[in-house]
Amino acid sequence: MVKIAERLDKIELSGIRKMFEAKPKGAINLGLGEPDFDIPENVKMAMKNALDEGQTHYTHNMGIPELREEIAKKLKKDNNINTNPDSVMVAVGASEALYISTQALFEKGDEVLIPDPGFVSYKGCVDLSQAEAIPIELDFNNDYKMTVEDIENKINKNTKGLILNSPSNPTGAVMDKEDIKTISDLATDNDFIILSDEIYEKIIYTKKHHSPAQFSDNVITINGFSKTYAMTGLRVAYLTGQRDIVDEILKVHQYNVAGASSISQIGAIEALKGPQNYVDNIVKEFKRKRDLIISRLTKMGLNCPNPEGSFYVFPKVNNGNKFAQMALNTGVVTTPGVSFGESSKNNIRMSYATSYEEIEEAMNRLEKVV
Ligand SMILES: Cc1ncc(COP(=O)(O)O)c(C=O)c1O
Structure with missing residues (x-):
């Protein structure tokens, strides 16, 4: 071989x-x-109509402009994140968003803090970037919620990133607002970037979801349609962050997938605009x-x-x-x-x-x- x-x-x-x-x-x-x-039925109909109308061509690499506008509006309304469509990129699932972000941001010599336990792709993506994944052990006695104390003593001059995932796969833990805010401040003060995987944002019971991008500019927010609208097979998600960084991530996205599926993006527009x-x-x-x-x-x-x-x-x-x-x-x-x-x-x-x-x-x- x-x-x-x-x-x-x-x-x-x-x-x-x-x-x-x-x-x-x-x-x-x-x-x-x-x-x-x-x-959702309305999403299905929108995609069927799009097929009939022949909307089966390449879209803009960053995603259909109308979808990016809707995503920017959603981020403002639900997450208090100020962004604009030029800084929103549509990806082929949160999986791709994670992969292209880690490829664009991390390299040999960098350390990236990841939750342990945490979603399988985090270690895989960091390893593929050739940075070192540093596990942050989460405490059963704190219901597996990541706290400031968990990460403080792991930060050093090589720390380049931290992956947050609230609500969490695999534990179901939802981080407290105070921890999210203080950790976001740490990212600003120590100049590392948070990749905030918010794919389960809406699958939440009694607590409220908080996005670190409300508190720091050093955040790439990743979210998508797989879990909220059961659109797993349609492979559509998005990321947003500082425009300069998103422009760099676009290089990896462009040579990786060129763009997300046109029909899935049309479904995603309807998912955001339709009844919730x-x-x-x-x-x-x-x-x-x-x-x-x-x-x-x-x-x-x-x-x-x-x-x-x-x-x-x-x-x-x-x-x-x-x-x-x-x-x-x-x-x-x-x-x-x-x-x-x-x-x-x-x-x-x-x-x-x-x-x-x-x-x-x-x-x-x-x-x-x-
Ligand atoms: C925490 C987390 N992030 C990302 C993903 C990937 O989602 P997508 O289907 O959008 O690629 C999953 C899927 O299970 C997940 O659990």
């Missing part, structure tokens, strides 16, 4: 996908982070499922903070890999905690973005073996 580039030596494929692909017939999937709802009761309804339903899964896991004796957002639970078990195997043998796909960082070998992630009935059945199966 031809020699593969050395920088791939450290890269591992996602543990989530491995479990998903090993799914036996009849197993219930609590492994993937994908809402089980259909996309769809989102309220799915959040209500997620909350019902969260309450079910937490009460059943607690009855089984599994220790787990009550998640405030996203659609995952992250209980402690004796051994995450063994638990996942045992769960698989009883017909339930879960993800071992170690997929999200070394500190979580004794955790397991379960996604409750599946039907209420399937969650009940999965809990019945697990109850017999736990």
Whole structure:
């Protein structure tokens, strides 16, 4: 075989996908982070019409201007972020937004702080940029919420970035406003950049979401349509930040994908402009499922903070890999905690973005073996 580039030596494929692909017939999937709802009807219609109208050509590299305008308005209204369409870039999923941001901003010699446990792509993207990923261990006793104290002593002259993710995958933790503000001040004072992954912004129960970009200019805000509007397969998201930085990120985006899908962008415009009761309804339903899964896991004796957002639970078990195997043998796909960082070998992630009935059945199966 031809020699593969050395920088791939450290890269591992996602543990989530491995479990998903090993799914036996009849197993219930609590492994993937994908809402089980259909996309909103108005979004579907807008995309169908766009197809009929032949809107199937390349769009502007940065994204369709009308979409970028709507995103800028949304960021002002929901997040109190002052930006303008010229500083908004549409990406092929938050996955691409994360990849192109890390490629544009980080390099060998840089240190980038990432949450541990944290979403699988963070370490992968930082490793691919050849910077060093520095895990920030999150504390079970603080419900896995990242605090200023967690990161303060990890900052040094090589610190170039910090990835924040609130609400979090895999823990469901929602950071407190004070911590977000103080961490944003740290970014300004120490001249590092925050990549704020806000993809679960709307999947939140009792607390309020706060964006670090309200408090510092040293922030790239990443958000998208996969989770809020169940548009995972349509691959459309966005990022915004200081215009000069976004212009640099565009170089990676342009030579990577050229632009996002025209039809998906038209769906995204409709998602933002159309009625938002769809989102309220799915959040209500997620909350019902969260309450079910937490009460059943607690009855089984599994220790787990009550998640405030996203659609995952992250209980402690004796051994995450063994638990996942045992769960698989009883017909339930879960993800071992170690997929999200070394500190979580004794955790397991379960996604409750599946039907209420399937969650009940999965809990019945697990109850017999736990
Ligand atoms: C925290 C987090 N960020 C980003 C993504 C990627 O989202 P997208 O489908 O927009 O690429 C996911 C998907 O699971 C996620 O959980």
